[in-house]
Amino acid sequence: MTSVALPEPNQAQLAVYTVAAILIAAILVVAIAARSRRLLSGYRFGPDVVVRCRDGHLFTTTWIPMASVKSIRLGPLVRYQYCPVGQHMALVTLMKDSDLTPSERLAARRFHDGGVP
Numbered sequence: 001m002t003s004v005a006l007p008e009p010n011q012a013q014l015a016v017y018t019v020a021a022i023l024i025a026a027i028l029v030v031a032i033a034a035r036s037r038r039l040l041s042g043y044r045f046g047p048d049v050v051v052r053c054r055d056g057h058l059f060t061t062t063w064i065p066m067a068s069v070k071s072i073r074l075g076p077l078v079r080y081q082y083c084p085v086g087q088h089m090a091l092v093t094l095m096k097d098s099d100l101t102p103s104e105r106l107a108a109r110r111f112h113d114g115g116v117p
């Protein structure tokens with residue numbers, strides 16, 4: 001068995017590689033944060049947020065990012081959970097308040113699925 005000896009990088013090359021890796025990581029973190037901020041802008045989180053199920057039912061729920069007990073998170077804006085309007089399990093989507101009409105907001109407030117996220 002033969003082995004090929006690779007040349008050892010010197011200290012200056014290691015420093016350049018380290019700085020380049022740190023810069024690339026920082027750029028990725030900033031890009032991901034900016035994309036997340038853009039994606040989630042206009043949405044409200046916490047208690048009593050309006051969601052719409054796949055069948056079009058509107059209701060309010062508690063939506064806390066990265067926390068869910070009664071639902072399965074399928075991304076930052078979609079969950080699989082119980083819909084109290086249709087009394088079924090469904091995909092529900094978080095709604096922007098600006099996308100709702102006053103009558104839709106009123107209809108959504110008639111049904112709440114509880115205070116547990």
Ligand SMILES: [Zn+2]
Binds near residue numbers: 083086088
């Ligand atoms: Zn429904």
